[in-house]
């Protein structure tokens with residue numbers, strides 16, 4: 669393939685999809701995302717298939733277990749394995765969650781980091797350590813959360829401070845902003861507008877579960893709803909069009925159905941890009 673570059677629309681690649689997709693990788697998808705934890709331990713057939721896949725297409729990694737906010741020491745051996753995986757498959761970016769999932773043992777869930785000054789400097793130090801080991805910038809995602817223990821500052825201030833002080837880049841999850849804005853009663857547009865445009869490498873969009881009018885749960889198990897599509901369009905208007913990946917982890921429909929949502933992302937990208945090129949041409 670031609671030179672690797674992150675652009676367009678992406679989709680998550682799951683192990684059970686690879687047999688069906690590999691003979692004829694859908695051209696509608698410009699880049700694919702895998703969790704390195706799910707692939708590093710595999711041998712033989714799966715490694716060969718993944719190598720075949722990554723040679724032909726663009727890839728990003730979206731990790732699950734880095735636990736950047738934890739008070740436990742970083743798992744250096746794991747990070748060395750991640751670096752080898754990124755190098756081997758020419759992965760364009762390694763993204764993770766601005767959260768933690770361990771503390772004297774693994775918790776198997778993404779927990780919110782307390783939004784405090786102390787936590788900002790703790791996380792910033794750890795991001796720098798990670799970047800030294802993987803020898804590329806870490807990309808961190810704004811996460812959904814359901815409780816905010818020990819809150820000294822807003823999620824917005826915490827997120828911006830970590831991004832600015834650490835030198836890391838950002839994965840902007842539009843559905844997480846929507847879900848958090850309802851659960852924690854803030855203005856999604858204001859949050860979106862405050863994100864640093866120059867840091868955004870790519871975005872996520874997903875469906876969620878409506879537990880109640882004032883409680884949304886980020887499940888990645890349903891179709892994307894219209895207010896989240898609208899927020900994605902606003903994100904492109906504010907920050908410029910950025911590569912965007914559809915997340916779907918539960919109730920997974922056939923690939924043909926997923927590709928309809930992939931195409932919907934692309935149509936929004938095209939609409940905003942052409943609107944701005946027209947405005948540019950008129951100026």
Ligand SMILES: [Fe+2]
Pocket residue numbers: 809841872915
């Ligand atoms: Fe996400």
